[in-house]
Amino acid sequence: MTQTTLRTHRCGALRKEHVGQRVRLGGWVHRRRDLGGIVFLDLRDRDGLVQVAVGPGWASPDLVTRAQTVGPETVLLVEGEVVARPPAMRNAELATGDVEVHATSLRVVGPAETPAIPVARGKGEELAAEELRLKYRHLDLRRPELQANLILRHRLLQRARRALSELDFLEIETPNLTKPTPEGARDYLVPSRVHPGEFYALPQSPQIYKQLLMVSGFDRYFQIARCFRDEDLRYDRQPEFSQIDIEASFVGQEDVLGFVETVLVALWDEAGHTIARPFPRLTWREAMERYGTDKPDLRFDFPITDWTAQVQPLGVPFFQGATNGSRVRGIAVRGGGTLSRKDVDQLAETAKTHGAPGLAWVKRQGEQLSGSVGKHFNAAALGQIGVGDGDVALMTVGPDRVTSPALDKVRREVIRRLAPQPKLAHAFCWVVDFPLFEPDPETGKPVFAHHPFTSPHPEDLGKLDSDPFACRALHYDAVYNGNELGSGSIRITDPAIQRKVFAHLGLSPADIDARFGFLLTALAAGAPPHGGFAVGFDRTVMLIVGAASMRDVIAFPKTTAARALFEGAPAPARPEDLAALHIKAVPPHE
């Protein structure tokens, strides 16, 4: 199957069963070992490495001389015989290590200048700086690690398509030149040449299109959708990214969760991992109470507990603020006695940078109690909160919106430092019953926590105006090892409710019709109940391959400043191009 007019096999595919065959190979010189009379070349392609031997007995003296001069990363066409290596000369570290190719012909078809960054790397050698890896991406992508990542990414894409296709989903493409969205992330804008002063936006997601497809009766849609958001980046956030985007009609939340589980289990299976179904479920409230986050890492225990009642009588000054709306919450760290004073200080620093007033702690070693609030505690009080010999209690005080994120970070940091054995390697869960509103961080007023098409929980419709923060949404997240893989919801299909939600966002009736008239018209044209989901595909691949950054699973990623270092994008536009687009660039002012 890999045979072409120029080659018979891939380098990395050769095995014992090929011994005796004459083969033609094409590949890059990974490394050269020149012993004078005999030259070894490791030839590399996407399947791996094979040793090519050029020596007397099968190669002409001229061929040996030429083999001595080929530089690394040169592209060669090699012809020769596959030969079994003598037992003492096998290389167990190489998949092709039982054989080598005795070259009888060698053609340089792609001469290479000395590479700016090395492709072949010795054991323990550091990678080149990421800036250079991104600048010389064509070289970095030759590294077997990155090749493996992108090859698995391909297989995961195909597997997702197959799984959804088998569930009767239709792959339908939606536009990339679309309309700006009112809320959410900043849009990338694209000027229109034929309509001066008007702009398309690149989609942040195909949200409205997939809902229109449901109204049109396609019933089950999916797409590997490219999405664009002009926001600041992180190791796991790129300005353009891919989602496995799903929408289905005549479904409730259970149906959608089932579809998504099927896809996720298939993806992990493709990577060689067996995942149990159904995934455990937590309500958003449970997740926040027990883990302080809506994406808990369930590989580990160390739950957060409310200790207000147990701690209040002890008269600890640090906790005196624990009144109206404040609680004392903490983590009983089993085996936390091994945390050093420095560790605990750094944990306290973590708590502070995430908004907590500080971190109180008690360490229990036999009858010995120590720590910042150790003198206020006794064994009985510690027993009440589940702190035994060799354990540490870490706690803080404040309203939940302060203590939850701080204790979440403290818990993650404790887990990182103690590195306990995880209960399971792949901890999936669903987080359901998200609130519909969240307080605006500045005004405290209720603002929508999700996109404006998310349906309120039917049981909470009556509380929309009277008690907005108590309203739940039909919104759900898939969480894996403390990472959000994706989210989805059941959508609003009643145009009247949809209008009401837009009005809540502060849109006037005229705004609503201008921006979402086409959606409302569609909803009024006979809309089936529907809902969907979107899996962040790049992040999923990153987690499956264990990459440190999304950049290692994307062929041509952007830097954290959203630049493409290989091609040099973005770049100034030529004045005549701007003129044709009716655009004038204004230099930034201080």
Add this chain to the structure above:
RNA sequence: GGGGCUGUAGCUCAGCUGGUUAGAGUGCCGGUCUGUCACACCGGAGGUCGCGGGUUCGAGCCCCGUCAGCCCCGCCA
């Protein structure tokens, strides 16, 4: 928008309290070598210390600014 770390040879890094000619490993070039697999050995070339300014008798090192990469906060419906 804010904070932190980093920037010295092609690559990875060292460079003391500010002091003579800025070093190492690797790669590169030349040489020896018929079983290596990060081959080994001998020799050589290679520097805008990110960039600009300042302090100083003297700056890779101190100060200010700036650029780039990475990480964090904000932001990411």
